[in-house]
Amino acid sequence: MTFEPLASDFYSYESLLSDQEKEALARLRAWLDSDVRPIVAGYWDRAEFPMQVVKPLAELGAYSFSWEETRPFENSAVFRGFVAMELARVDPSVATFVGVQNGLATGSISVCGSPEQRAEWIPKLASGEIVGAFGLTEPLSGSDSAQGLRTTATRDGDSWVLNGSKRWIGNATFSDITVIWAKDVEDGQVKGFIVPTDTPGYTATKIEGKVSLRAVQNADITLDHVVVPESLRLQNANSFRDTAKVLRLTRAEVAWAAVGTAVGAYEAAVKYAGERVQFGRTIGSHQLIQDLLVKCLGNITASLGMVVRVSEMLDRGEQRDEHSALAKAYTTARMRETVAWAREAVGGNGIVLEYDVARFFADAEALYSYEGTREMNTLIVGRAITGTAAFV
Incomplete structure (x- = not known):
């Protein structure tokens, strides 16, 4: 399948992926566009989860945590980040489901389980046999x-x-x-x-x-x-330090999902700006709308550079708690700005599901808070900077 880079990846970070990873991402993107994008607004409105996506996501490798016995192909943390971003740019709820299934549940057993526990449970989670x-x-x-x-x-x-x-x-x-x-x-x-x-x-x-x-x-x-x-009992989970090992890995992927949420809102706004006509021309030809879109793209590009780097550090065994904490704190704050600017660009239609921006605008609030609030992640980074903990 031919890989088409995203226009919202302005500095071409996707070029860092291997050909195999690009092909896998292209398959995932095509399925999300054909099978998920058309239905997500309805499920969001009804507060229901589309259970029909569970098995296809497994077949596409979305649950492939970084343990040899579960991954269908060699992949990097950068690739797994792009998967999280790709899911979130279509639907943050589906991205969150995968984050729990793959990062938190599978990740807990991967990081803290015994070899026997990993052998028993991880294949079932990776295949979508169990949730x-x-x-x-x-x-x-x-x-x-x-x-x-x-x-x-x-x-x-x-x-x-x-x-x-x-x-x-x-x-x-x-x-x-x-x-x-x-x-x-x-x-x-x-x-x-x-x-x-x-x-x-x-x-x-x-x-x-x-x-x-x-x-x-x-x-x-x-x-x-x-x-x-x-x-x-997870045999290698003996204190909260072990729990924190799981959270360090998943926190970085939440940062990727925050970038994806911003991208989803931005892309919806760009599409709308090219279609909506006011004062005899599309609103995308007006300076104020272009300013909003450029600010969105600036946030996305800066955030994407940060999450790519933090995932590269993970691949090299160099990532520490403060690295993923800074990424999560920064990208979710920029995401919050971006979805608001995208909603502003779409005007009154930005509050209805038909134009997508409203869903990203609302969903951003949850990503901003879960896996550690901005304040808590700031304190993790602040401790690294000063050598002093200021949590209480």
Whole structure:
């Protein structure tokens, strides 16, 4: 399949991809345009998730985490970033689903699981045979998860008993397994558990009334004496430091998704500017509209340069927490500006789903907050700059 570079990739960062990666990205782009783009507004409006995309995404390699036994072809972190961007430029909700399935659920098992756990669960997640979720955030614990988790894990012979609650857990209304993070009552350390969602005492209730990422099925989870065997405890998750290893990887991909969200809004605005006629000519020929579009493109180009570099650092084993934190903080802030300028360029039609910008405008708010707020990521970078933690 012929690869056509995006016009919104103004400095041609896609040229860094291998020919094989370009071909894979072209296949994904063609499928998104033919099978996903026409339906996403309706699912967003109904607050439903298009389950028919789960298996095709697997076939296209969207769940291929960076472990040899799961990837259908060799790929780089830069390529995986472009996949996240490509998904988000069509629909941030689908991008978020993949981020949870591939980055958070599969990533937790990849980074913190034993070889046996990886061999058992990762192929099922990578193939789309099962859907995963990631349970860290709680009703009373978000930014302070490192110390504030209230969900407990109590050892009972060869099993563990989990009690507590989780909130904002994506995919959780239909996931087959959820990786639950809980504090061990004996040593006070955070540990991870693979919890099949049909386990007695586990319930997930959809969060209603969202105005952002409406197609994502976020849930409140209740854990009432949920018993899981020791074999389902992530064997290499012994403290929140191990949880943070997963978040460092996924935070960078959220930054990529933020760029994709900005690109989606920008491309919709460019299309509209070429079609909408006012004062006898298209609005794209007016200086004020061109100014808005150029500001959008500037933000996108700067953000794309940052995420490409942070993924290159990951490929080289050089990426640290502060690198992904800065990328997430910066790109989501620029995304927020960009979707607002795109909405402004589309005028009154920018608040209806028909013209796409409204969906990106609303969805940007969720990406701005999840996987670490701007403020928390700023503090991670600030600690690296000064050598002093200022979290409290």
